[in-house]
Amino acid sequence: MENIPVNFEDLLGPTLFSQSVEVATSTTLAAKKYTAILFSASWCKPCLMVTPKLKDLYAKVESDLNIVLVGGDRDVESITTYYASMPWLSAQPSPDLFAKVPEALACTSLPSLLIFDSNGTLITKDGVASLMEDPQALHFPWAKKTVISVLADASLVVSQDALVPRIEGKTVAVFFDSFTQEDNYWMQCNGGCEKSPFPINFCEKCPAYKLCNGCLARVGEIHGGDHTFDVVPGVDLAERSQKARETLVGLYSSKPEDFEVLMVSHAKTAEEHAQHVASVPWPVVAFDETHSVAFHLKGFFDIFGDKAELVVLDAERNVVNKDAIISLFKGAAIPFPNHKVGDIVQGNMANGQHQGSKPFMLLCSGKSSKEEQARHESLLEAVSDRLAVPDSDPKMLFFYESSTSEVNRNLRGWGLNMGFACGQQTGVDLLIVDYSVPFIYHYNEEITEDVLVQLSEDFLSGQLKETWFRNRKENMKRAKAAAEAEAEAAAKAEAESQVVVPEAKPQQWKKTVTTTTTTVTTKTKAGDSVTKSTTEKRTVFAIIA
Known part of the structure; x- marks a missing residue:
């Protein structure tokens, strides 16, 4: 296209x-x-x-x-x-x-x-x-723009030397440095202040409802007295950047000859940029108020925001690892190979691919202990190995959480809005997501390696989606039939309640008087006949129909 x-x-x-x-x-x-x-x-x-x-x-x-x-x-x-x-x-x-x-x-x-x-x-x-x-x-x-064209136009700080000769023929780790707090473009407080909330207080029962600290104190109880809020802290970019910088400095003195680090600073002022330069031993791109090099390199790498990132390029300037900062944090050696399983809290990459570019499995383990999270990461790595997911073009990505993540919350809210059954998280559970359909599957039963492999295989074969949509279609049919039956019963009851009963008329009575005469003849001892007549008068009242 x-x-x-x-x-x-x-x-x-x-x-x-x-x-x-x-x-x-x-x-x-x-x-x-x-x-x-x-x-x-x-x-x-x-x-x-x-x-x-x-x-x-x-x-x-x-x-x-x-x-x-x-x-x-x-x-x-x-x-x-x-x-x-x-x-x-x-x-x-x-x-x-x-x-x-x-x-x-x-x-x-x-x-x-x-x-x-x-x-x-x-x-x-x-x-x-x-x-x-x-x-x-x-x-x-x-x-x-291509990486090669951007680097060809870039200048280094102080000497303004051309950059390309310094890195020609070498593997290069491009380090995007940052001293600032992340501005979250997609989060907005629901308390009426219209701020981007840091930290984010998510309602446990309402996945899409979130408050900043100020609004939590003001409207938290009004929202729902029995609703509790879970805190998701904002990303401290200064801390992340400092950790990456110090770890890289520690490795730089023993780096291979064919490896170089190039720093692109997010500094907003020349003074802040000078602080960045003074803290590192490697080449730094010269300060530019338009941040042209940073903008075009990040656009090529499909990474956004001001947070610290590390992208490894080979000598031909092909991308080897777009999320090398996580490999760095995990203690990987230079040149920081791809990690099979991503921590969704630290980044949105796994196996060299962006979370939004492929279907992915998220093991929601943010409330578990660190030991349990490490076990979950190992579990997902084993699943990836058993599925023989290729590094170059994986069909599916795998993530876990090192703390309760914003992504987890957003996915559940999105799933509910789209009609998928993504309930409140009560323990460790699992989400399988495919944005392209869209499709989200929630699993909250026993989690084992065999179960995850089976779910992954069923998803990749299309069986999981087919079964889910078929069941939903059947459920919708049943729900429709039940709704129609309920509507029919309600209509019948309504009709019966509106049957017109004729107004009762006043009763009319008819008075009938009858007279009955009875004649009795008897004989005396002398043999004479004696006749005696009796008259009876009777009055009868009857209702006229």
């Missing part, structure tokens, strides 16, 4: 909306250098956090950039309402279009921002991440 230009009219339809005005797709988009397709929805909290930043960017580059919303809400009215506050274009508000366009562009996440040139050639799929890295549009339109 990246090498084949997109026909916007075929993809988005012949017309677009500019607020309430319908405009022609081809001529409208051809009028500017770049077109961005935005996948976003009103129910998606990260989308709502990205929109204000995108509006600020759009104000800076509007003359060169079209933005077209493809709304992901569930009906036309909701998409139209969501678009009303946006200053850019929109595709026809249609759930069907939202189902078609992301699939055509191999886009699986919300929000997403794909940027194309005027010919329809894709420039980047990582527009959202680039927006967060470069809100001032210093490097817009965020085209990716």
Whole structure:
């Protein structure tokens, strides 16, 4: 898809909306250098956090950039309402279009921002991440550069020597240094302060509900008196960076001749950058207020944020390990080979792959002891070995937790929103996730090596998904039948309750009087006949029908 230009009219339809005005797709988009397709929805909290930043960017580059919303809400009215506050274009508000366009562009996440040139050639799929890295549009339109081209243009500090001769023919560990606290773009306090909460206090019963410390004291009890909150601390980037720097310094004096470290600092000022330089013995890229080298290298490596990272490149500048900082922390020797199992708290990489790029298994062990977590890591390594997962292109990734992670919480909330059974964690349990479907499977029974291997094999063969979706379909049928039966019974009861009973009329009585005369004849002793008559009068009352 990246090498084949997109026909916007075929993809988005012949017309677009500019607020309430319908405009022609081809001529409208051809009028500017770049077109961005935005996948976003009103129910998606990260989308709502990205929109204000995108509006600020759009104000800076509007003359060169079209933005077209493809709304992901569930009906036309909701998409139209969501678009009303946006200053850019929109595709026809249609759930069907939202189902078609992301699939055509191999886009699986919300929000997403794909940027194309005027010919329809894709420039980047990582527009959202680039927006967060470069809100001032210093490097817009965020085209990716090769490692070789970035390093060729980079200069070293002090002497301003060219970098390439210092590292030519060597394995290079690119160290992104940081002294700052991480800003979490995707987390927002639900207590009304609209801050990014550090530390994050997650409700144990409501996975998507989180509070900062200030709001926890104010509204925590109001949210639910019997609800408890679990604390997930923010990442201390200064501590992480210092630990990595000191560990690398300890190894540097005995490094192989064909190995070099290159530091790219996230320092915001020249003074802070000078502090970074003074603390290390290896070459450092010269200070640049636009952080051009850091931006383009991280874009090529698909790593984002200001936290310390270590990426190992071979002599040909192929990526050997994008998450070498974890290998460093685990005590691995130079040149820091890939680790088969990732700690989701420390990073989102395992076996050289990003957590979002492959299906993955997460053993939720954050509340366990360190000894138990080490056992879980070994367990997952054994599973990886038994599945013969190749280092170059693994079909599945494996992670555990060294503490309760934000990822764990977000996955459960996402799963519940998507209709998957991802309940509250009560002990060590397991999540199997595939963002591309999407699919999330929750397992909370006995966890053994054999069980994990079987689950992995069933997932990779498609059997786990097939069984889950089949069961869900059957459950939905049963639920639908039960709901229909319940509705039918309720309708019948309602109908019976509304049967009209005729109004009772006052009773009318008929009075009937009858007279009966009885005549009796008897003989006396003398033989004479004597006749005696008796008259009886009778009154009868009867109800008239």
